Every structure is written in C-alpha cells, then in structure tokens.
Amino acid sequence: MYEKLLSPAKFGPWDLTSHIVMPPLTRNRAQADFTPNEEAPKYYGQRSSAGLVICEATQVSPEATGYPRTPGIWTEKHTAKWREVVDQIHTGGAKAIIQLWHCGRIAHPDNQPEGCYPIGPSAVQPKMPIYTDAAGGLTENPMPRVMTEEDIRGVIESYRKACENAKAAGFDGVELHGANGYIVDQFASSNTNLRTDDWGGTLERRVRFMEEVLKAMTSVYDPACVGVRLSPYGKFNEIDDENPKAKYEAMLRVAEKSGIGYVHVIRPVVSGNVQMKASALDAEVIDTARKIFSRRLIGAAGYTPESAETELQAGRVDLVAFGRSYVGNPDLVERIRRSVPLAASNEETWYTPGSEGYADYPTAT
Ligand SMILES: Cc1cc2nc3c(=O)[nH]c(=O)nc-3n(C[C@H](O)[C@H](O)[C@H](O)COP(=O)(O)O)c2cc1C
Secondary structure, rough: OOOOHHEEEEEEEEEEEEEOOOOEOOOOOOOOOOOOOOOHHHHHHHHHOOOOEEEEEEOOOOOHOOOOOOOOOOOOOHHHHHHHHHHHHHHOOOEEEEEOOOOOOOOOOOOOOOOOOOEEOOOOOOOOOOOEOOOOEEOOOOOOOOOOOOHHHHHHHHHHHHHHEEEEEEEOOEEOOOOOOOOOHHHHOOOOOOOOOOOOHHHHOOOHHHHHHHHHHHHHOOOHHHHEEEEOOOOOOHHOOOOOHHHHHHHHHHHHHHHEEEEEEOOEEEEEEOOOOOHHHHHHHHHHHHHHHOOEEEEEEEOOHHHHHHHHHHOOOEEOOOOOHHHHHHHHHHHHHHHOOOOOHHHHOOOOOOOOOOOOOOOOO
C-alpha cells in the first residue's frame, strides 16, 4: 500500500531502510548541564526503525542556549551521551543526524549557563514572552545584545567545533537549523537583521551568515553529509520578512552553492509546532526547492502516509518527515506497514521534564 514510502532509499551517501524521517523534536528533558537525559538513548532507539533519525535541536555553545532543559554538544560529557544515542539509533538500523542550533535572540539568561546573555544580529527585542523554569511560566524575552564582528566569527567557529564533537559522537551527518526564527533565520530576515555592515543591509549580505556557517560545517563533514532545515514563509518567533519568497530563494541558492547534500523544507502548513491552514504555498515551496537546489530534498509538515506516498511516487520529494506522529508512535514505520491507526501524543508532556510522555509510549500490539 505504501510501496515507495516503506521501500529502502538511497539518500546521498546513505542506504536507508525506508523513506521515513524522524525530524528534530525538542523535548526539554536535558540534564542541568545540558547533557541529554539518561533516557535519551532509549527514546531514540525506540524510534530507530525510521530510515533517518534527526536528533532534536542541539546547542553549539553555552551562549547558543535559549530555552530550559535543551541539550548541547559543546562538552565531552555531552558528546559521550550523544555517542550512546547514536549507538542505539544505529542498532535499530537508522542513520543518525544531529540538528545544530543557536537560539540567538530567542533566549533568556535564566535558561542559559551562568554568565551568558542572549545575543542577536540587531537590537530587536521579541514582543512575545519566553518560558523559564525560574519564573515557572512565561516572562519577558530580553533585548538581545547586538553581535560584534568578533561574536559572529566566534559563533561560526562554535558550529565548526560542534561538528567535530558530532563526528566524535558518531553522527553520520549534521543539519543546520536554519528555520523557525533562530539565529540563521534572524540574520536572513529583514525585520530581525537591521545591520548595515557586511552581515546585513541587502538580502545577499543577510544570508552570508548562513553561507559562512555552512562553510564551517563542511570543513568538518563531507558536504554530502550536511543538510539545512528551512521554514519558507514561516512567521514563527516573530519572523516577518519584507519579501519571504526572495529570502527563501536566496537561502536555497546558498545551500546549492555550498555543496551540501540535502535541504529539509518545512511547509507553511505547520508553523513551528502549530497547525495552520493548508494553502497553495505548501506545494510551491517544494517546487521552488526542486528548481533551485539540485541535490536531495526532505519534505516536512502535515504529511500523512497517503500524501507522503503520493509525493514520493511523483518524485516531488526524496524523503518525508513525520514530526508530531513520532512523539506518540515509536514504531511509526511498523504501524504504517500494518495500517494500524496512529496514536495521538499528549501535547501537555511535549516539553515537560520527567519520564512521562517520553520513552513510555507503547508499540502497537
Ligand atoms: C514537540 C515538538 C518539538 C519540535 N522541535 C523541533 C526542533 O527541535 N527543530 C525543528 O526544526 N523543528 C522542531 N519541531 C517541528 C517538527 O520537526 C515538524 O517540522 C513539525 O512538527 C511539523 O511536522 P508534522 O506535521 O509531521 O508534525 C518540533 C515540533 C514539535 C511538535
């Protein structure tokens, strides 16, 4: 029934067991020192019948942090725990990728290691509040400190170092989080980047940060093993670009030029983790990626097994990601194979600490 979706896939350098991707899912259960939690290897192992597992957004440096209990990959201890996660993913048969993250201005010092403060391309304070454990709820998201040239170079270098750690942990590849209003998107977008130096002022200069980060990442990993995630037309985290189409195309051109292996496109039908109305843009963003980017394409957001099969059969995408479904269905691939209805996940435990709603979802009987 889902012949193509469930069949083995050749994806760049990798032979995958299916065309199904577990996309990055932040679960806010990391330890106090930003090490993945003790149950993370089990949680990811349970989901390793996917062809490709892209581990949750993971911070490249202390100052890259933004939210509570989110993991990092800047210490040896972080790297050692990620190694256990990778081993479990490989044992299950999937390839393992890690999504590299810098929150930029979407951050609160109370969520960061001691002595850190949020930074961003420009002094544009988020209007929406941010959650901290210290406040026990939402609190003001502070004005970011404007990044100096030295800060920018330092952040780029932290992506390079994070790639070295990812390699030491055994990850097959790395994905740049270029979506959803975090630092790469903040540089690329006209409302969050008001700079007039070489990092802003024109669209070409706004996407230069992404270009330089990808250069750093591909200096460690074979470009074929590097990807980028984009959220065209997305307004998550108050992104409001003056020309979202041009911005998306410019980001795709940077991806193409960098030689990286894949682009992972979030269709506008989902904004961050929020369902939106389907529109003609959902097809358009996939078409645009195919036109500008010549290598591989992962489609994400709002797919069902049926629509995924259709898109794959038509050759519109090379792999399909199932995000929210992977929270509550560790055996998603088997359920699709056996046409077992997918379970809903409990949204109240998506981002809460503790075991509940994490590695305790049952497989289908
Ligand atoms: C709990 C949760 C956490 C998420 N964390 C991330 C993340 O770390 N990085 C990212 O790029 N997207 C993240 N997303 C977005 C998903 O990867 C995915 O794009 C979104 O859920 C839409 O796909 P779906 O319709 O298959 O759920 C998250 C979504 C949810 C529901």
